[in-house]
Amino acid sequence: MIKTEIAVIGGGPAGLCAAIEGTKAGAKVLVIDENSKPGGQLFKQIHKFFGSREHQAGVRGFQIGEKLLEQSRELEIEVWLNSEVCGLDSDKNLWVVRDKKESIKVIAERVIIATGAVENSIYFPGWDLPGVMGAGAAQTMININRVLPGKKVLMVGSGNVGVIVSYQLLQAGAEVVAVVDAAPKLGGYGVHTAKVCRAGVPFYTSHTILKAWGSECVEGAVIVRLDNSWNPVTGSEKFLDVDTICIATGLTPLSELAWMAGCKFEFIPELGGHVPLHDRFMETTVSGIYVAGDISGIEEASTAMDEGRIAGVNAAASLGYIDDDKRKKMTEKLWKRLNSLRCGPFGEKRKSSKDRLLTFRGEA
Amino acid sequence: MLRVENHVVLGKIQRGRKVTIIVDGEKVEVFEGEMIAAALMASGKKVFRYTKKHGKPRGVYCGIGRCTDCIMTVNGIPNVRTCITPVEDGMVIKTQRGLGEWRSDTGDD
């Protein structure tokens, strides 16, 4: 049995920033992550981030990751790797399995859940053939493991993850045969689609994958046009010669632990599904349990980091490490920074969904 | 060539020394420290196991240890998630059928 003041579950951008703020304030923090290296999804993000200077615009994801790791080392934050949190209750008892064998109970005074998200699957004949994989899996393969999952790729989904990974597949030397999206409009930022487009990759809106074809693994795919009621138009089928099919149809918050602990949820499709209710300080409906990053609604790494900071500051403040005045000031500053990322036609939707979440706590 | 040797943003690939693993009885040269799934993919292997019920092929799906599609029998231990398990010299890896079987000896059959 081990005691800590703040336990942070998940060492991605949200978790690391939460731990850094908590430690800076003076609290004893323990970060627990199931991987052999911290950083979550950051190290596979090799593109330059948007935003302004205070959001580290122009810096690439993996470079931000390196900075966070350096800072964590300097602050001597305790990080347990290869450690999976398998249980959490409302009294903030954590059940952790280390190195797949050793089971340890951790008792924390505050818990910050920053477990991230999982990629959504879609189902079509052949969806389970080897060669069909999440876009994030392909991103992990090329940018972390430095291996191409295939040479000719079909990307299903044109949101930012779909177009970013398409671009990164091109950079790694693959051919992207097509990007399809069932919606009549492309989802990702225009600057991302434009750079993939000028590399010669065709985009098909109102199209979806009908089936993957192959005996032992993907040897081709059939795409089809959808009519206004999203029904396949017979005769519009097109065969594509591909060996890999990447699925980029969205992410869902990884929220089992918050369910276990008894947090209340709300279903908000714009944020990826069921999201734990939380207030402006990122505290859930269970006192002392906070959330940050993708688990509190799917956004991006920049917003995850600032949410993590808010959670870290407020968890430490509730333990008495930061006085109320300073806590408010720090929180407001971070909110301002967050809101500057949540405006414009893309951010507005997320902001209004996030605001809706707050109204459930009577706080809008 | 499936390995991304040089990359405009990430630079030259950095890797461990060459080691040998045995995949379904065949020797394969890989690099120490890389994930089993990546090493197998680089060698062109895509089918990692066959399902229990219908014997359908499976390969890497999530790449981050969540979906268990990539499980194989490694050194006699079945159901090892190869996408998050690094290779070691002399590792014996087998395409898994169904739930696999525990074996105390790690040799081939």
Added chain:
Amino acid sequence: MTDTLKTLGYPSLDELKSTPGYPGEDIQKKGPVAIIECIEEIPCNPCETSCPAGAIKVGDPITNLPRLIANKCRGCGRCVAACPGLAIYIKDYTYSAEKALITFPYEYFPLPQKGDRVIAVNRRGKPVCEGEIMEVKLLGSYNKTPLVSMAYPREFFEEVVSIKRLEGEG
């Protein structure tokens, strides 16, 4: 009016011309100038903060479209490397009597070499004409985004935005 950004993935000339970052024809033909193809209100402003001449204005909120103040632009290329969306390039119509020069970001290996004859492409990636590589530059401050300069026939001035990716390994 043809809008193509959200259906085909690239901005049409009509869409570009309605934004404050895309200079008018007279300005484009006067000499080297930054051309900004960023037409959606995304939260981003490194183009503004990277420009030493104050020639790009985003302001507050940072979702404002970048506006080019063309007479201040010296065509130095810093914004080209700084833009995370790879949405800016520099064109010089006056490069020579027959040829224009474009400097664009190019994040692929292998990189072209000075003197290479390459295929210039349009916004859809379709081949347009032949071009000649004049310079390939990668400063530390570019943070791993190489800038490529290519001379190409003036008649394709507005159409050309990049080159066909080269075959082979880095």
